[in-house]
Each structure stands twice: as C-alpha cells, then as structure tokens.
Amino acid sequence: MRKQDITIYDVAREAKVSMATVSRVVNGNTNVRKDTKDRVMEVIKRLHYQPNAVAQGLASKRTTTVGLIVPDLTNLYFAELSKGIDDIALLYKYNIIITSIENQLMKEDQAIQGLLNKQVDGVIYMADNLPNEAAEAFKRTDTPVVLAGTKDRHKEFPSVSIDYQKADTEAFNLFYNDGRKNLALVLDNPDTFVNAENRIPAYKNFLKKNNLGPEHIYTNIKDHSDGYNLFSQLQDDHIDGVLVTRDVAAVGILNSAIDAGKNIPKDMEIVTASATQIASVVRPAITAVRQPLYDIGAVAMRMLTKLMSNEEVANMQIELPYELLKKQSTSNE
Amino acid sequence: MRKQDITIYDVAREAKVSMATVSRVVNGNTNVRKDTKDRVMEVIKRLHYQPNAVAQGLASKRTTTVGLIVPDLTNLYFAELSKGIDDIALLYKYNIIITSIENQLMKEDQAIQGLLNKQVDGVIYMADNLPNEAAEAFKRTDTPVVLAGTKDRHKEFPSVSIDYQKADTEAFNLFYNDGRKNLALVLDNPDTFVNAENRIPAYKNFLKKNNLGPEHIYTNIKDHSDGYNLFSQLQDDHIDGVLVTRDVAAVGILNSAIDAGKNIPKDMEIVTASATQIASVVRPAITAVRQPLYDIGAVAMRMLTKLMSNEEVANMQIELPYELLKKQSTSNE
DNA sequence: CTGAAAGCGCTAACAC
DNA sequence: GTGTTAGCGCTTTCAG
Numbered sequence: 001m002r003k004q005d006i007t008i009y010d011v012a013r014e015a016k017v018s019m020a021t022v023s024r025v026v027n028g029n030t031n032v033r034k035d036t037k038d039r040v041m042e043v044i045k046r047l048h049y050q051p052n053a054v055a056q057g058l059a060s061k062r063t064t065t066v067g068l069i070v071p072d073l074t075n076l077y078f079a080e081l082s083k084g085i086d087d088i089a090l091l092y093k094y095n096i097i098i099t100s101i102e103n104q105l106m107k108e109d110q111a112i113q114g115l116l117n118k119q120v121d122g123v124i125y126m127a128d129n130l131p132n133e134a135a136e137a138f139k140r141t142d143t144p145v146v147l148a149g150t151k152d153r154h155k156e157f158p159s160v161s162i163d164y165q166k167a168d169t170e171a172f173n174l175f176y177n178d179g180r181k182n183l184a185l186v187l188d189n190p191d192t193f194v195n196a197e198n199r200i201p202a203y204k205n206f207l208k209k210n211n212l213g214p215e216h217i218y219t220n221i222k223d224h225s226d227g228y229n230l231f232s233q234l235q236d237d238h239i240d241g242v243l244v245t246r247d248v249a250a251v252g253i254l255n256s257a258i259d260a261g262k263n264i265p266k267d268m269e270i271v272t273a274s275a276t277q278i279a280s281v282v283r284p285a286i287t288a289v290r291q292p293l294y295d296i297g298a299v300a301m302r303m304l305t306k307l308m309s310n311e312e313v314a315n316m317q318i319e320l321p322y323e324l325l326k327k328q329s330t331s332n333e
Numbered sequence: 334m335r336k337q338d339i340t341i342y343d344v345a346r347e348a349k350v351s352m353a354t355v356s357r358v359v360n361g362n363t364n365v366r367k368d369t370k371d372r373v374m375e376v377i378k379r380l381h382y383q384p385n386a387v388a389q390g391l392a393s394k395r396t397t398t399v400g401l402i403v404p405d406l407t408n409l410y411f412a413e414l415s416k417g418i419d420d421i422a423l424l425y426k427y428n429i430i431i432t433s434i435e436n437q438l439m440k441e442d443q444a445i446q447g448l449l450n451k452q453v454d455g456v457i458y459m460a461d462n463l464p465n466e467a468a469e470a471f472k473r474t475d476t477p478v479v480l481a482g483t484k485d486r487h488k489e490f491p492s493v494s495i496d497y498q499k500a501d502t503e504a505f506n507l508f509y510n511d512g513r514k515n516l517a518l519v520l521d522n523p524d525t526f527v528n529a530e531n532r533i534p535a536y537k538n539f540l541k542k543n544n545l546g547p548e549h550i551y552t553n554i555k556d557h558s559d560g561y562n563l564f565s566q567l568q569d570d571h572i573d574g575v576l577v578t579r580d581v582a583a584v585g586i587l588n589s590a591i592d593a594g595k596n597i598p599k600d601m602e603i604v605t606a607s608a609t610q611i612a613s614v615v616r617p618a619i620t621a622v623r624q625p626l627y628d629i630g631a632v633a634m635r636m637l638t639k640l641m642s643n644e645e646v647a648n649m650q651i652e653l654p655y656e657l658l659k660k661q662s663t664s665n666e
Numbered sequence: 667c668t669g670a671a672a673g674c675g676c677t678a679a680c681a682c
Numbered sequence: 683g684t685g686t687t688a689g690c691g692c693t694t695t696c697a698g
Contacts, residue, residue: 005627018685021679031683036366048473055675058690063387065430065451073419074412074610082406086433095451098431100419117386118398167447224614251614257471276409277407281557281584282615283591292682340691351669356693366667387690391674 003176006047013041026051065277066304067123069113074101076276077246078126078292081149084297085124092305094121101127108134111194116141118197122304124148124297129192130157144307148300149293151317153193158316160300164194164273167289168202168243170272170324174287175241176210178331180269184216184234186227186253186278187243199245199273221245227252231260236298240268247272247279270329285329292320348376351610353514357383387451390452398428399637400408400448400456405435409609409625410579411459414482417630418457422442427454434460441467442487449474455637457481457630460523478639481633484650486526491640493633495532497546497606500622500655504541504604507620507657510573513602516540516548517567519560519577519586528578532606536576554578562583564593573601580605580612583619587662603662617661625653 008026010191012019017036024032025040032040042048057063070078082098082102088097095188097118099111108131116137122144125134138145138157147159160218185203187195200217207213216237221230227249234242234253244250250272259265262283264270272279275288279306306313341359345352350369356366365373376382379441390396399422404412417432422429430451432444448456449470455477458467463485471478471490480492507615508516518536521526533550540546549570554563560582566588567575577583583605590597597603597617608621608643632651639646 009675019676021684024684033683036683050446051677052391052452053672054387054396054452055385055690056677056693058385058391059677060676062675073406073415074409076407076409076412078410079407079412083433086406086431087436088440092437094448096431098419098429100416104419104421106423113383117383119385119387121357124402158697175613224610243674248610255614255616277557277581278611278614281581281588283588283609333698342691352692353669353694354667354672357668360693364667369667385691389693391693392677392693394674395692559673 006049008049011040011043011047011049014042014047024067024208034146059232061119062121063119064093065097065118065120066301066308067112067118067120068096068098068126069108069111069123070098070126071128073098073100075246075248076278077274079294079296080276081126081297081300082174084294084299085148085301086297086303087256088298088305090224090300094305106282109137112137116143122146122308124300124304125151125157128189128194136170144304146300146304149296150194153197155317156272158303158313158318160296160303160318160320161194162289162291162296162322163197163319165202165323167324168199168273169206169266171273172203172206172241173328174271174324174330175243175269176206176212178241178265178269180241181212182216182238182240183212184218184239184242185224186221186230186242186249188216188220188222188245188249190219195245203243221249224248224252224255227254228256231256234268235260235262242268243271243273245273247248247286248273248290250329251278251282254282254284254286265329265331269331275325280327287327287330290325292322295320307308339382341382344373344376344380344382347380348373361364380647391451394452395454396452397432398451398453398642399427399634400451400453400474401431401459402448402456403431403433403459404432404461406433408579408581409611410482413609413626414459414630417627417632418481418634419630419633421631421638425634427638442470449476455479455641457633457637458490458663459483460526467558470477476638478597479633479637479640480536482527482624482629485602486530486586486651491636491646491651492627493629493636493651493653494527495622495624495655496630496652497527498535500657501532501535501606502539504576504606504622505536505574507604507659507663508602509539509543509545511574511598511602513574514572515549515571516545516546517551517570517572517575517577519551519554519582520542520552520564521555521578521582523550523552532578548577556586557585560587561589564589567601568593568595574604575601576604576606578606580608580619580621583662584611584615587615587619598662598664602656602664608658612647613629613660620659620660620663623656623658625655628653 008019008022011022025037151159278284279288299306343354344355484492491607605621612619612621
C-alpha cells in the first residue's frame with residue numbers, strides 16, 4: 001500500500017524531533033519554536049506527508065465529518081439544501097457522509113446508527129419526517145443533530161425551516177383574492193409533521209375562516225406522473241385553485257391541463273409550496289412559495305458547527321423568510 | 334460521551350471470552366463454536382454494542398467508505414448518476430463521502446487528497462474533466478478509481494460512459510434527415526476531454542462529410558439563462574438545428590424561442606446531449622440522447638467494488654447503450 | 667475453536 | 683518548547 005507509506009513517525013525521525021512535535025505543527029499548535037517548526041514543515045513537504053485522518057479520528061475522537069440524511073438525491077429540493085450545507089461544511093473543513101434513505105432497505109434509524117458508528121461529529125437530517133425510532137436513536141447519543149428544511153413534532157431538535165403554515169395561508173389568500181373559491185391541497189406524504197400539523201391545518205382553517213368548502217385534499221402525489229394523472233380528478237371536483245407541495249407534481253398537473261386544452265391560470269390557478277429550478281423553467285412558470293433552500297442548508301450547517309464545538313446557540317428553532325413569487329400560473333392582474 | 338459507551342472489551346468481559354472472539358463473531362468469522370457465538374451475540378444485543386468504525390478502519394486498513402467527486406449536486410445529471418452509485422454502495426455496505434468541487438475553493442487534486450487522507454477504499458470521479466494534477470494524485474495511490482459519466486484522454490483509468498461521438502452523430506443525422514442544414518453545437522465547457530475530443534470532432538466530421546457549413550460552435554453555455562440569452566444569436570446565425578450539451582440550457586433556448594413567438598421545432602430543432610428529468614417535463618418536450626445515467630452510476634460503483642476487492646475486471650472502458658429519444662422539439666414525421 | 671499480544675497512526679496528558 | 687508514554691477500539695497473527 002503506497003498510500004500509507006509515510007507516517008508521522010517517519011517525519012519525526014527525519015526532522016530529528018519527537019512525533020509529538022510533528023503532531024503539534026500539523027495541528028497548528030503554537031508551542032513550537034519557529035526554527036523547529038520550519039524544519040518539520042520542510043520534511044513534511046519533502047516527504048509528502050499527509051496525516052491519516054482515521055488515526056487522528058481514533059485518537060482525538062473527532063472525525064471532522066458530518067453525516068447527512070436525505071430522502072432522495074435527485075429531488076432538487078434536497079439537492080439545493082445540500083448545496084448550502086456543503087458550502088459551509090467546506091468552509092469549516094468538514095467532510096460529508098451522505099446517506100440516502102429513499103429505498104426501504106435503509107430505515108431512518110439504521111441510517112443514523114450507521115453514521116454514529118462512523119463517529120461523525122454531527123448530523124443534519126433532511127427527511128420530511130422523523131419517526132420515533134429515529135428520534136430515539138438521536139437521543140441515545142451526544143452527537144448534535146440539526147433538522148434542515150423540516151421540523152419535528154415536539155421541537156426536541158434544533159431546526160431550520162420556514163413558517164409553513166403562514167406561507168400556505170398566503171398562497172390560499174392569493175387564490176381567494178383572485179376569486180377562486182374551490183381550493184385544493186395536493187400533498188406528497190400526508191403523515192409528515194409538516195403536512196399533518198402545518199399545511200393541512202392551514203388549509204382547513206382558511207376554508208373555515210372564509211366559509212369555503214368542501215375540503216379537497218389529495219395525497220401521495222409525489223412526481224410528475226402523479227400530478228399528471230391527478231388533473232382529471234381536479235377537474236371533476238371543479239377545483240379552480242390548487243396548492244401543490246412538490247413542484248414537479250405541480251408541473252405534472254400543469255402539463256396535463258395544457259394537454260387537455262385547458263388554460264392555466266384561467267381555468268385553474270396553480271401554486272407550489274416548494275420551488276426548485278423546475279418550477280421556474282416550465283411555461284407557464286409556476287407561482288411558488290420560494291423557500292430559501294440554500295440558506296436553510298447553510299444556516300443549518302453553521303448551527304451544527306456551533307453545536308459541535310459547544311458554542312452557545314441562542315435560537316434553536318430558526319425560521320427563515322420566504323417569498324411568494326408570482327409567476328404565470330396565477331392571474332397576474 | 335455516551336456514544337462511546339461500550340466497547341468490544343465490555344462485550345468480551347460480559348460474555349467471558351476474549352475480544353478476539355467477539356471480533357470474530359462481529360465479522361462473521363466461521364471459526365467460532367455455535368454456543369459461544371450465541372452467547373456473544375446475546376451480550377452484543379443486550380448491551381447494544383456497535384463497533385466503532387473508525388477503530389475498525391485503523392486496525393484493518395479498510396474503511397468501507399468510498400469517495401465521490403462531483404462538480405455540482407444540483408445538476409440533475411450528477412444527481413442521477415449519484416443515485417445509481419448510492420444504490421449499489423448500499424448493497425455492498427459502503428458509505429459515501431461526497432466532495433463537490435464546483436467552487437474554486439476546492440480543486441480536484443485537493444479533493445482527491447482529502448478523500449485519500451480519509452482512507453477511502455475507492456473513489457468515483459464524475460467531474461467532466463480530469464486535470465493532470467488530479468490524474469497524478471490518483472496515480473500516487475493504490476486506491477482504485479472509476480470515472481463515471483466521463484472519460485479520460487489517455488484511458489488510464491477505468492470508466493463507464495457512452496459513445497459520445499456516435500450519439501452526437503446520430504443527433505446530427507436526425508437534423509439532416511429533417512432537412513436542416515445549418516447546424517450548431519452548444520457546449521458547456523469546450524475544454525473537457527469529452528467535448529474537445531468527442532463532441533467537437535463529431536460535429537466537424539458531420540459537417541464535412543455532408544458538405545455543410547459554416548461551423549457554429551457556442552461555448553460556455555451552462556444554465557438556463559445562458560441558453561435563453563443565446564437564442565437571438567442562434568437566430569442571427571440562421572441556425573435551424575442545435576445540439577446542446579446541457580438540457581437545462583436547451584430549455585433556456587426553447588423558452589427564449591417561445592417567448593420570441595417562434596415555433597419549435599418548425600423554426601429550429603433542438604436536441605440535448607444529456608437528458609435529465611427537466612428535458613421531459615417542459616413543453617414542447619426536448620428530443621434527447623438519453624444516457625442511462627442511473628445505470629452508469631450503478632455499473633461504475635459495481636466495478637469499483639470489484640477493484641476494491643482485487644477481483645478481475647475484464648473490461649475497464651465500459652460504454653453503455655444510449656437511446657435517441659424523439660420528443661416534440663424535433664419534427665415528428 | 668479460542669486467547670494473548672502486538673500493533674494500526676495519531677493525540678494528549680504529563681514530565682522535564 | 684520538546685519528549686515520553688499511554689492509550690483510542692479494533693483486527694490479526696501466532697500459539698495452543
């Protein structure tokens with residue numbers, strides 16, 4: 001194994017110091033005289049010495065690695081969150097171990113345990129739901145956790161997200177002000193905390209408050225074809241304004257409407273509750289609650305760095321501002 | 334640190350065996366009598382023992398971790414490749430450390446070195462280019478590498494991809510058969526091996542062979558707005574058939590054309606050389622060279638598992654079949 | 667089939 | 683400032 005060729009010991013011998021001293025200069029410890037430091041540095045350079053991070057991790061109990069738990073890499077929602085996380089991680093010199101849990105082979109708590117076994121210094125959890133077993137797994141450890149782009153029911157864990165209830169209400173208001181009275185809510189997974197406790201209540205409250213009805217909640221609409229197939233149902237139910245959690249599903253509805261010769265937004269207004277690149281690239285572009293996904297990821301990672309170094313974190317439940325970005329899928333007057 | 338509570342030593346003491354024996358049952362070594370094995374297992378379960386992967390890594394020199402080098406997580410091209418990699422990695426119980434190199438802060442060779450320091454057992458490289466320093470970094474080590482969705486100039490490294498030159502030629506042929514004579518090639522980075530040595534030659538050869546001209550190669554067209562802004566130029570140059578490397582850029586061209594009141598495909602045919610979800614979700618849908626991205630990732634990862642366990646790999650330069658998927662952005666007759 | 671013991675490469679007291 | 687010396691938690695010969 002060439003890759004393991006030279007160790008801290010080789011450097012020490014070559015520079016005629018102890019390995020402790022080499023360790024000190026490698027770790028930027030100031031208690032080293034300038035000329036010995038220079039000498040060691042020279043040897044390090046000459047021998048192309050690179051510290052073995054695994055050995056460092058075992059000895060120091062810090063791996064400078066954080067774990068990421070993400071449902072689906074090909075969902076741009078998570079990809080954009082991840083990008084914010086990644087940039088801040090780079091800044092603070094953390095590596096990222098990514099664990100995707102979309103396939104049922106890997107359950108949330110297994111994913112967590114796997115990461116913990118790797119001795120990650122912290123983890124960022126992005127799945128839209130936090131099952132009890134997963135929460136328990138986190139609570140068994142001292143490894144800090146931050147939820148990004150989601151929240152947990154009991155506010156047990158630090159999180160970075162937006163005010164989903166408020167955002168959705170704003171979207172319904174937009175429909176209402178455009179004269180739409182037969183509103184629908186299209187969800188991916190109805191059982192997540194965010195959907196069950198934020199989006200559905202926002203919808204029900206809005207209907208009640210404005211004397212609208214009946215309720216139309218469609219569930220398990222996750223991808224383009226789900227949305228595409230749902231459209232005829234929406235038509236049968238005379239929906240004229242629909243809020244869709246996933247933008248790719250919203251695009252499915254949109255395309256189905258177009259293919260059926262309907263006019264969007266005239267026949268039906270569409271808003272998505274989480275916009276990625278896709279929402280803005282289709283025509284008509286889809287009005288969206290623009291969540292600051294990159295920032296959510298970045299803030300979550302920054303919070304995690306603080307937690308990992310035992311710094312004070314004033315606010316453990318951060319809500320970032322969002323924006324209701326009006327595009328062509330709602331009337332523009 | 335609760336997370337470090339119980340070690341192999343605790344299990345050994347509790348089960349009244351040596352740690353060597355515990356290690357054997359943890360690692361599925363057969364040389365353990367059934368009843369001692371059962372006893373150890375029982376203790377492991379009762380104590381919730383979880384092996385420390387870092388210590389395992391240091392002692393065994395295998396971390397069951399592979400590194401992924403990827404330019405941009407939010408580019409669906411890489412996300413879809415990653416998904417294939419991830420699924421196979423899960424199957425073979427490898428974790429994934431992901432390193433994104435899009436920001437100039439992290440250069441290719443630094444990314445590689447960082448991964449090597451973490452003692453990854455192998456790496457998959459997905460960047461569209463392999464600079465010399467990066468190739469050197471790989472060659473200094475015994476850690477196996479596989480290129481996924483790209484190739485290197487000198488075929489020094491195992492790779493999984495498609496025949497780009499053949500695919501592009503097919504696309505140009507499609508234009509030609511539709512009567513289009515003023516063809517253009519729209520590239521992201523013109524200096525990558527794939528672009529410089531496969532796509533550009535394919536284009537030039539096609540023009541020459543069919544007595545077409547002049548050449549129209551547009552470069553550095555990477556995202557939607559690049560494509561959007563390019564359209565007027567394409568018009569000025571009377572382009573009637575354009576092959577675009579990135580599908581999101583192709584969508585930009587498409588949207589710009591629509592906004593300008595043009596008809597696609599009548600006024601201009603558009604084909605993208607690498608299709609993600611985005612190409613099929615816009616209207617008109619974009620005709621595309623459908624690369625089997627998931628499969629490329631999966632095959633690359635599978636190849637890497639073989640390399641990591643020193644198995645024979647018959648073919649180090651794999652080219653998977655692609656498909657020219659005709660949609661609405663080319664005439665359908 | 668099982669145990670003893672020597673590391674893996676590095677960090678972190680603790681001395682001097 | 684610098685060296686000595688224990689480990690970190692596990693794997694892996696080598697005996698028996």
